[in-house]
Amino acid sequence: MRVKEILQSPEAIGKSLEAKGWIRTKRGNKNIVFIALNDGSTIHSIQVVINAPDFPEDLIRQLTTGACIGIKGIVVQSPGKEQSVEIQADDITVYGSANPETYPLQKKGHSLEFLREIAHLRPRTNTFGAILRIRHALAFAIHKYFNDNGFYYLHTPIITGSDCEGAGEMFRVTTLSASNPPVLKDGKVDFSEDFFGKETSLTVSGQLEGELGALALSRVYTFGPTFRAENSNTPRHLAEFWMIEPEMAFYEIDDNMDLAEDFLKSLIRYALDHCRDDLEFLQKMYDGELIDRLTFILDNTFERITYTEAIDILVQSGEKFEFQVKWGVDLQTEHERYLVEKHYKKPVMVTDYPKDIKAFYMKQNDDGRTVRGMDVLFPKIGEIIGGSQREENYDKLKSRISELKLPEKDLWWYLETRLFGTAPHSGFGLGFERLVLFITGMGNIRDVIPFPRTPKNAEF
Numbered sequence: 356m357r358v359k360e361i362l363q364s365p366e367a368i369g370k371s372l373e374a375k376g377w378i379r380t381k382r383g384n385k386n387i388v389f390i391a392l393n394d395g396s397t398i399h400s401i402q403v404v405i406n407a408p409d410f411p412e413d414l415i416r417q418l419t420t421g422a423c424i425g426i427k428g429i430v431v432q433s434p435g436k437e438q439s440v441e442i443q444a445d446d447i448t449v450y451g452s453a454n455p456e457t458y459p460l461q462k463k464g465h466s467l468e469f470l471r472e473i474a475h476l477r478p479r480t481n482t483f484g485a486i487l488r489i490r491h492a493l494a495f496a497i498h499k500y501f502n503d504n505g506f507y508y509l510h511t512p513i514i515t516g517s518d519c520e521g522a523g524e525m526f527r528v529t530t531l532s533a534s535n536p537p538v539l540k541d542g543k544v545d546f547s548e549d550f551f552g553k554e555t556s557l558t559v560s561g562q563l564e565g566e567l568g569a570l571a572l573s574r575v576y577t578f579g580p581t582f583r584a585e586n587s588n589t590p591r592h593l594a595e596f597w598m599i600e601p602e603m604a605f606y607e608i609d610d611n612m613d614l615a616e617d618f619l620k621s622l623i624r625y626a627l628d629h630c631r632d633d634l635e636f637l638q639k640m641y642d643g644e645l646i647d648r649l650t651f652i653l654d655n656t657f658e659r660i661t662y663t664e665a666i667d668i669l670v671q672s673g674e675k676f677e678f679q680v681k682w683g684v685d686l687q688t689e690h691e692r693y694l695v696e697k698h699y700k701k702p703v704m705v706t707d708y709p710k711d712i713k714a715f716y717m718k719q720n721d722d723g724r725t726v727r728g729m730d731v732l733f734p735k736i737g738e739i740i741g742g743s744q745r746e747e748n749y750d751k752l753k754s755r756i757s758e759l760k761l762p763e764k765d766l767w768w769y770l771e772t773r774l775f776g777t778a779p780h781s782g783f784g785l786g787f788e789r790l791v792l793f794i795t796g797m798g799n800i801r802d803v804i805p806f807p808r809t810p811k812n813a814e815f
């Protein structure tokens with residue numbers, strides 16, 4: 356039985372069963388040995404009690420932190436205060452020992468930085484067990500939310516020929532020789548000889564294809580890996596991250612904001628309802644205010660302001676920012692966090708950004724200088740969601756593409772949706788790791804994805 360089931364079922368008491376897992380700790384003496392056995396099914400370990408003289412000495416010696424074992428025995432009520440039940444071992448199998456001289460995860464207190472260097476083993480710590488279970492629960496809750504609300508999961512491509520965000524931060528995908536690629540007369544690489552017969556990259560967003568789906572199925576979402584070659588070494592950026600992107604026909608910007616708020620709240624509620632043990636562990640170890648902060652989000656309506664209002668607040672704040680604020684500049688994390696943590700003291704949704712700092716696809720407002728973009732800003736995180744109403748007018752979209760000198764030839768199919776049966780539509784992207792970061796209360800995005808990809812780091 357899995358440890359979680361044993362601990363949760365009172366009817367297990369008195370029964371003989373088998374548990375398998377990894378030894379977290381071992382203590383005792385030459386007569387009696389206590390083992391904390393964990394199989395990752397829950398933050399809690401089960402205590403195994405071993406009457407040492409009943410077993411060969413050599414076997415007892417192999418029971419060290421990190422070893423993988425199977426225990427057959429009777430479940431009994433525990434006399435100890437720490438746990439309700441324990442297993443009295445009748446039979447022990449050692450699947451894999453772990454030399455105490457070299458096994459890096461000894462009992463206590465490793466720094467998160469050190470654990471990043473042993474990402475192949477860190478899932479065996481309580482901290483990463485908790486984070487990975489919460490991450491799983493949230494992924495499930497996301498699919499459930501959309502399924503319950505009539506959205507279809509659309510699988511958008513990972514290899515693409517277009518740069519959705521137009522920021523030029525794409526990783527190239529090629530099978531051409533790096534040392535001796537075919538070249539054209541002018542010396543440029545001849546991509547017509549490449550695998551796809553053109554230049555391709557890893558996607559930065561599934562949105563453009565998501566829009567095609569919304570203009571047929573009305574409500575779709577993507578949930579997949581996205582890639583950005585931005586050289587941002589911050590606690591909130593990854594080069595490979597997962598993004599959830601709903602896209603809805605007949606939604607205007609206000610509907611989009613309503614959905615974003617309801618969606619985020621439902622995910623937080625799901626975590627509070629289904630991941631309580633793990634959240635309590637993380638609260639105890641890392642962040643004393645974690646559960647209060649999560650509950651606070653549920654209990655408060657997100658503030659909705661325009662970019663212009665946000666700039667006014669920041670300018671009048673008298674705060675010394677590293678990046679100066681004036682109308683037209685992009686909001687930096689320090690500005691976003693000021694609005695959320697100091698000014699409104701709750702999540703904030705900012706809309707109507709200057710068109711020059713946002714992507715080409717956002718719907719243009721009548722003022723000629725702003726677009727119907729929308730960012731959701733969270734405490735500790737800053738931007739957690741970026742989205743917009745989309746420009747559905749063919750001529751306006753086409754002229755924006757040429758104004759920005761984007762390659763229209765790569766976007767012909769996108770433009771064509773505005774020629775045939777176009778419709779008002781909106782959507783947004785939620786960075787999955789930023790969500791997990793917020794919900795676990797961890798401080799660094801490298802600690803909420805199993806194997807982080809960041810500049811100069813692609814180990815494991």
Ligand code: 4AD
Nearest residue numbers: 560562592593596600739740741742782783784786
């Ligand atoms: O604001 P972004 O760039 O928006 C888009 O990609 C749109 N196409 C989304 C849409 O409208 N469908 O990214 C969306 C979110 C951000 O708010 C942030 O949470 C996350 O993706 N994000 C990152 N997360 C981790 N590492 C990075 N380098 C990220 N870049 C963006």
Ligand code: MG
Nearest residue numbers: 730738740741
């Ligand atoms: Mg953004």
